Amino acid sequence: MRTFFLFAPLAVVGLILPAMAQQRGDRDRGPENRPDRPFSADQAVQTCKDTIEQEAHQRFGTAPVNIRQASIDNNPGRNDWVVGTVAIKTSRWRPSEVYRFSCSVDLSTGRVRSGHIGVPNY
8 A cells, every 4th residue: 555655646746747837838938939920930941951851862862961051032022932052962073062942931831832952053
């Protein structure tokens, strides 16, 4: 019986505290962490980077992919576009080729509408 009473409080703590922490976490969220808030620019850039890495691996195989620069396009009317450059090493004997890329990201859902890797910059 004693072991039951020793472990019962631990079991209760294990069941109650996670629920309390979750409730407190929901209540203490600031405006930047609300679930209904649109994706931030940083989240959009990261989502685009992930998409471009996947596309580069599909297009170039196992070649090393290095995203050098990525940012929200600052041209008027294009603030839902992420643009940047990616370096891809396609040959052991040649330097990496640098490509421009762009992604259209729905900032309300974080879904990438389209992602494109262009031709190499020479």
